[in-house]
Amino acid sequence: MVMALLAVVFAAVLQFGLIIHVRNTVIDAASAGARHGALADRTPADGADRTRDLLASSVPGADQAEITASLSEGPVPTVTVTVRTQMPMVGFITGPVDVEATGRAYRFD
Template identity: 35%
Template sequence: MGGRRPRGRRGRAGGERGAAVVDFVLVLVILVPLVLGVLQVGLVLHVRNTLASAAAEGARVAAAQDGTAAQGAAYARSLIDGAVSGEFAGDIDVRQVVIGGRPTVEVVIEADVPALGLGGPSVHVEVSGHAVKEPE
């Protein structure tokens, strides 16, 4: 009679065979960098907040009545090592400054947060913490 019947599974859907794989790859091309970007931002913020807290605590230790710059740096380094990694505690600078006419201890910590996934440059983070020096 006049019409041909499709054989087996062929028919209108037969031309779309394998389209799901292509769609999956196209979605992954957008989704993977997006997820890695969100993770990178989260990692940088976590490291920055940890370093800022360690700098403030290190400044408080160094500004104590019997505290020294070395004790403040060592305390900040131990906090960083316990929270993230010791590699972020490489560059710690403790110095005496005057803020508002008062002697103050300043702790500055610099670190590079490595890039995730697709490579690229690391993110440089610099934070500081201050504490008023206690009289001796």
Template identity: 40%
Template sequence: MVAALLTLLCLAVVQLALALHVRNTVQDAAAEGARMAALAGATLDDGLQRTRELITLGIGAGYAGNVTAGYTEVAELRSTEVRVVAPLPLIGLFGIASGLEVTGHAAVELPD
């Protein structure tokens, strides 16, 4: 009985670690995509492509399907915003289809 509870606890910790890994990977990709799109001479499509590439390399193409980018203002600065909506894994990599939403921002560089 103790072994069953210990096994269940270990599996729960592994699942939590997987969910946090997915969230951190998607968050980092969104932030990196926003930084890419904010560079002088870059476009929003460059940021979208970079975000999708990082997510696909890190956790798989199924998590890079819903990525959007646009311009916004953060603290009165023109900024890029990359938003990613991805599945939140609950059992293995299966879970809630749109359960995870993260956003990355970066201040837009002005050309010289």
């Protein structure tokens, strides 16, 4: 009985670690895409493409991620890249976990 409980606790800790890893990877990809899109010779769409490439090479199933990029005009133009995706839970009854991250970068021309 103790082994079964330990197995469930181990699986839960492993799943939590996987969720945190994917979340951190999505945050990093969104930030890198925003920085890429904020370069002087780039557009926000280039930043979204860069984010898509980074996610495709690091997170399985990221091809279904919803990636949006925008440029807000103001005193300091800001490129914003937002990523929304789902990560399936492994071995549990609950549904997929929604992961959303936003990266911002100032555009200096």
